Amino acid sequence: xxxxxxxxxxxLMFLAGVVSYGQTEKCELSLMAYIPExxxxxxxxxxxxxxxxxxxxxxxxxxxxxxxxAQFAITPEFNxxxxxxxxxPPRSFVLDLEMxxxxxxxxxxxxxxxxxxxxxxxxxxxxxxxxxxxxxxxPKNKEVAAFIDEAKKKIIAYYDSxxxxxxxxxxxxxxxxxxxxxxxxxxxxxxxxxxxxxxMKSAExxxxxxxxxxxxxxxxKAKAAWNSQQDAYGAHEAGQYLIDIFPESKCYSAAIAxxxxxxAKVKEDLDFEIKVYNDAVSLxxxxxxxxxxxxxxxxxxxGDTYVILRR
Numbered sequence: 154x155x156x157x158x159x160x161x162x163x164x165l166m167f168l169a170g171v172v173s174y175g176q177t178e179k180c181e182l183s184l185m186a187y188i189p190e191x192x193x194x195x196x197x198x199x200x201x202x203x204x205x206x207x208x209x210x211x212x213x214x215x216x217x218x219x220x221x222x223a224q225f226a227i228t229p230e231f232n233x234x235x236x237x238x239x240x241x242p243p244r245s246f247v248l249d250l251e252m253x254x255x256x257x258x259x260x261x262x263x264x265x266x267x268x269x270x271x272x273x274x275x276x277x278x279x280x281x282x283x284x285x286x287x288x289x290x291x292p293k294n295k296e297v298a299a300f301i302d303e304a305k306k307k308i309i310a311y312y313d314s315x316x317x318x319x320x321x322x323x324x325x326x327x328x329x330x331x332x333x334x335x336x337x338x339x340x341x342x343x344x345x346x347x348x349x350x351x352x353m354k355s356a357e358x359x360x361x362x363x364x365x366x367x368x369x370x371x372x373x374k375a376k377a378a379w380n381s382q383q384d385a386y387g388a389h390e391a392g393q394y395l396i397d398i399f400p401e402s403k404c405y406s407a408a409i410a411x412x413x414x415x416x417a418k419v420k421e422d423l424d425f426e427i428k429v430y431n432d433a434v435s436l437x438x439x440x441x442x443x444x445x446x447x448x449x450x451x452x453x454x455x456g457d458t459y460v461i462l463r464r
Contacts, residue, residue: 182305182343183223185259186211189230198280202287203229209292210301222452224341225308226259227301236279246282248274254297256304260455265311266304268296309346316348320355332363337448360444361401368402371395375408379415388415392425399443400430 186207188200207227235249250272257264274286312319319338326335336359342352375394379387391411398408408427416423430439 182308182345183225183341184211184256185223185226187226187228187259189228199283199287202284206287206290206292209290210294210297213292213298222449222455224259224337224452225256225265225304227254227256227304229254243277245275245277246279248272248279248282248286250274250283250286254300256301256308260452265307266300268300270294270297309343312342312346312348316342316346316352320348320352323359324355327359327362330366332359332366333447333451333454335359336363336444337451340445340448356444360440360447363447364399364402365404368398368404368408371397372404372408372411375411379411383415383418385419385421388419388423389425391415392423395427396425398427400428401440 186204188204188207207229211227230253232251232253233248234251235247237247239245239247251269252272253267253269255264255267270290272286272289274282274284274289276282276285319342323335323338326332326338336356339352339356339359342348346352371394375391378390378394381387382390392415395408395412398405402408405427412423412427430436
């Protein structure tokens with residue numbers, strides 16, 4: 154295996170999204186589409202075409218897409234089998250390629266499945282030759298569909314066998330106040346895995362620790378800002394901390410009381426709102442989305458050390 158490391162700028166440039174799919178009707182599994190940085194200029198003009206085709210493979214497999222970071226990624230690697238330049242006019246580039254697709258653990262450096270697809274492209278430039286090669290990719294390719302299905306099964310099997318270890322690791326991280334990493338690990342457990350219910354119970358506990366910890370930090374900062382300057386400016390400064398307090402946290406009522414105190418003192422509408430639940434949306438749904446958001450924040454920061462293994 155050889156490592157391919159892309160920096161966060163590359164992730165942001167070439168990340169087309171995260172796809173979720175189910176083994177059964179109730180099975181959500183996230184897969185991040187990622188094109189690693191190349192040194193030969195390949196993706197400067199051809200990345201869009203390639204990502205469109207990768208999405209078409211995903212959609213043909215019955216998957217949906219979103220924009221979050223994920224534990225797992227589908228990523229391509231190329232081998233130029235033969236390159237010829239035909240004299241013109243116009244001059245033409247002829248490329249015979251092998252594209253290998255991998256599904257791997259983006260942060261755990263493990264490959265679950267791979268498949269190789271032969272490609273050929275002709276164009277007036279090397280980039281156009283790549284683009285024309287990508288255009289020939291068939292979203293109904295049976296080998297790619299089987300490859301994605303194989304990866305899905307192996308990922309679920311991985312969680313079935315390792316969820317207790319994952320939960321212990323997450324709880325250790327939470328005890329060290331690495332709450333975001335803990336939530337990332339727990340929210341990656343698919344709902345069709347044997348460990349899903351145990352993971353969600355742990356996530357509920359970890360999230361409560363997280364919101365209580367951040368609440369006290371932000372409330373104390375808000376209180377200090379307001380006590381130092383009890384006017385519109387002080388209220389604005391305090392508000393920047395209060396908006397990061399969650400409704401489930403133990404000091405939420407104290408944050409609301411401070412907001413009312415500031416409003417009564419300043420006697421004008423404040424330019425911030427403390428988080429509240431949307432009554433039109435399921436409370437459970439809002440809580441799970443909040444849990445996912447905490448883990449996503451960790452993944453975004455982790456992007457600058459993003460690693461995919463090759464084999």
